[in-house]
Amino acid sequence: MRLVLVRGHGRSTMGCDPAAAVVAAVALEVVAETALLTQLLDPGGPLLPPFLTQRHFSRKHGAGAYYGQPR
Numbered sequence: 206m207r208l209v210l211v212r213g214h215g216r217s218t219m220g221c222d223p224a225a226a227v228v229a230a231v232a233l234e235v236v237a238e239t240a241l242l243t244q245l246l247d248p249g250g251p252l253l254p255p256f257l258t259q260r261h262f263s264r265k266h267g268a269g270a271y272y273g274q275p276r
Contacts, residue, residue: 218229264272
């Protein structure tokens with residue numbers, strides 16, 4: 206499943222066949238709606254603290270990456 210978000214453009218989804226692309230499109234819409242509703246609960250709410258953002262980025266990228274890596 207492939208989902209692509211590009212600023213200033215509509216969403217794009219791909220799949221191995223048209224049905225899979227539709228499944229990806231529906232999944233993207235559900236995630237986007239959930240994100241919007243979450244934001245509407247507390248529009249002025251805090252963003253993730255920088256240390257947490259860095260921790261999640263570092264576990265997938267860089268020399269010390271461990272997420273999904275064979276041990």
